[in-house]
Amino acid sequence: MTEQRRTLGALLRLPHDALQREIYGSLAARGFPEIRPAHSAVFRHIGLHGSRLTTLAERAGMTKQSMAYLVDGLAAAGHVTSTPDPDDGRARIVRLTPKGERVLAELLALSAEAEARVAARIGDRRAARLRRYLEQWVAALEAG
């Protein structure tokens, strides 16, 4: 059983990858096989009434070009629309379609279900603490 010590990086990556497989596997089974993990950058950051491409890119921490690539894919599959901004001739507003909103809802639900399964495996208390510590870590990161 000589448990070799894993790096913290690996301890984050392994559960993350498992979570991702679960969630996007279920999403595919529920009728959205075209949604890939990278698309979550759009769903996570898009506003209720739409957002600019540049805003999305900024929030997701990626280039406009990369975000455009993701948005194009989602637009082709009918999950978002991209319409001209009436207030700015250069800009376009990306909005979720009803189909896209269903996907977002599914993603949030699947995420919650996955978290509940984790709680079932390691215990409610521990799962709650795990979340809290991660939140604190993230807060520290964001503080600088």
Add this chain to the structure above:
Amino acid sequence: MTEQRRTLGALLRLPHDALQREIYGSLAARGFPEIRPAHSAVFRHIGLHGSRLTTLAERAGMTKQSMAYLVDGLAAAGHVTSTPDPDDGRARIVRLTPKGERVLAELLALSAEAEARVAARIGDRRAARLRRYLEQWVAALEAG
């Protein structure tokens, strides 16, 4: 301050990415800019006396071709060698060079340093619990 609830996936991904940036940034600063995160799949799984390509691929959960791509890069930069297996004419044994061993040592050291910084930010006790809960999660994953 309307803290919106993040998914557990995001709470794993954000610290993971930050950790990765820290570690590979420092590694570059210490003279190994050619080592990229994907290469850790090799360093993490290679045995003390070398391993077969197929074994590495299996352990890393990727195809032989993908592992060969990573190994080729490391071999070109002098971090590993790939020599014929005397016991099996088909196989080749991938081994760390002294340079590769230095990289492995740096990676482990940088990982430990990063973990210590986390402990400094969220507290020793919490960091220890965080690691323990993640280990339990991973153990549960491996159990099936």
Add this chain to the structure above:
DNA sequence: TATTGCTCGACAGAGAGACTGACGATCTGT
């Protein structure tokens, strides 16, 4: 021993997802 089937690693090709650089169109502040 000869054959049959499996395994090892390589070759070729593809695709996702990120990047940089350059650019025309448009907005904004002076």
Add this chain to the structure above:
DNA sequence: ACAGATCGTCAGTCTCTCTGTCGAGCAATA
């Protein structure tokens, strides 16, 4: 009115992963 900043796009590149195919070598058996 103009200079400079910003919006999104076009074109090209790179990393990292995948599939499919294949020749060479190993192992078990008829």
